[in-house]
Amino acid sequence: NAGVTQTPKFQVLKTGQSMTLQCAQDMNHEYMSWYRQDPGMGLRLIHYSVGAGITDQGEVPNGYNVSRSTTEDFPLRLLSAAPSQTSVYFCASQDATYEQYFGPGTRLTVT
Amino acid sequence: AQSVTQLGSHVSVSEGALVLLRCNYSSSVPPYLFWYVQYPNQGLQLLLKYTSAATLVKGINGFEAEFKKSETSFHLTKPSAHMSDAAEYFCAVRGAGNKLTFGGGTRVLVKP
Numbered sequence: 001n002a003g004v005t006q007t008p009k010f011q012v013l014k015t016g017q018s019m020t021l022q023c024a025q026d027m028n029h030e031y032m033s034w035y036r037q038d039p040g041m042g043l044r045l046i047h048y049s050v051g052a053g054i055t056d057q058g059e060v061p062n063g064y065n066v067s068r069s070t071t072e073d074f075p076l077r078l079l080s081a082a083p084s085q086t087s088v089y090f091c092a093s094q095d096a097t098y099e100q101y102f103g104p105g106t107r108l109t110v111t
Numbered sequence: 112a113q114s115v116t117q118l119g120s121h122v123s124v125s126e127g128a129l130v131l132l133r134c135n136y137s138s139s140v141p142p143y144l145f146w147y148v149q150y151p152n153q154g155l156q157l158l159l160k161y162t163s164a165a166t167l168v169k170g171i172n173g174f175e176a177e178f179k180k181s182e183t184s185f186h187l188t189k190p191s192a193h194m195s196d197a198a199e200y201f202c203a204v205r206g207a208g209n210k211l212t213f214g215g216g217t218r219v220l221v222k223p
Contacts, residue, residue, distance in 0.1 A: 004154075031209065040120060042201060042213035043155075050209075058210070090154060097162055098143045098205040102154040 002026055006091050006103035013081040013110045021076040021106050023091030031094035032074040036087040049074055081110045113138040113206030117214035125222050130189040132217050134202030143205035144185040150198045197221045
């Protein structure tokens, strides 16, 4: 039981490049979410999904896309990276008691 | 809409002293409340959660928190700090749409 896995752990992009952050969970949770963590701002919700085929925007969705074709996978796509997207990104899945299980994070730098 | 306020972005305590981290929340639905801990360069892990059962909740590593509805608070305490408690702590509330809203975090420094 791996829990929530994320790849890559580190990534450096140039402004304008695109990339996909991968997230997978093996707990059969319907609810999954993506957060970004910036100093002093806690975690802010980017996008979330309540099940395969259903996604919705969170607090800071601009510049990011998501899809949910399976229960296990919830990738986050950066369409055209900007320096403001330099951050640490966490994926999480949620159980029926609303407890969230977090992946180890991806540290992204955009130059 | 829901919100979480953590008082103090940094807290310094001596080893063996009481740890008290403050969290106040607002929620438009009956709240579920959580404390998470984040060690350097790691993800978040659950310390404890309140899910409308007992108002005093015990968690891992000797931490506990008390839900006070009248004060809309969920403060985290540990009677005696250990060096290994140095980390960042986040309070979170489940609100409308089952989304979690996090506070800004409190970084704890433990002095020998």
